Amino acid sequence: MMGAGKSSVGRRLALKLRLPFADADTEIEKAAGMTIPEIFASRGETEFRDGERRVIARLLAEGPQVLATGGGAYMSAETRQRIAEQGLSVWLKADADVLMRRVRKRSNRPLLKNPDPEGTLRRLIDERYPVYALSDLTVHSRDVPHDVVVSEIIGALDRRFGAGGSDGEGA
Numbered sequence: 001m002m003g004a005g006k007s008s009v010g011r012r013l014a015l016k017l018r019l020p021f022a023d024a025d026t027e028i029e030k031a032a033g034m035t036i037p038e039i040f041a042s043r044g045e046t047e048f049r050d051g052e053r054r055v056i057a058r059l060l061a062e063g064p065q066v067l068a069t070g071g072g073a074y075m076s077a078e079t080r081q082r083i084a085e086q087g088l089s090v091w092l093k094a095d096a097d098v099l100m101r102r103v104r105k106r107s108n109r110p111l112l113k114n115p116d117p118e119g120t121l122r123r124l125i126d127e128r129y130p131v132y133a134l135s136d137l138t139v140h141s142r143d144v145p146h147d148v149v150v151s152e153i154i155g156a157l158d159r160r161f162g163a164g165g166s167d168g169e170g171a
Helices: 006-017 024-032 034-063 077-086 097-102 117-132 146-161
Strands: 020-021 066-068 088-091 137-140
Touching: 006 020, 006 077, 020 137, 020 146, 024 034, 024 066, 024 088, 034 066, 088 117, 088 146, 097 117, 137 146
Parallel strands: 020 066, 088 137
Antiparallel strands: none
């Protein structure tokens, strides 16, 4: 979800794992030659989502990396399937109040450009969280240093893949 920390946590996770980092939104902007708000304004959400699917498919084909996808990307069954086949999905789950505090700091959220951004965010949470729950791993994103969330992701990966032994804790 927008504001969950995908890009900032993803960059730090990639460094820790010694993997390249890619931000799908940045790659979409490069491919389109315009910002995401401009794409939404000139081409609409449907065309944006089509481009998003293509860019994520290309990025996944490039091999091991940490990839931050946009908040709506995982809503695509095709994208979810590609991620499941070629990677591992991690949901940075955040409470609505945390997300709202974070997204208010930036004005580049096209889906929130309306008279009721808080209501829109809550509607998106209601729609998206059941689908996000299909992710391989869920880690709680909250107001702690990003490195804490990174450590929690690495711990969940260790438990998932058995690195470092089993301590009996769940992800």
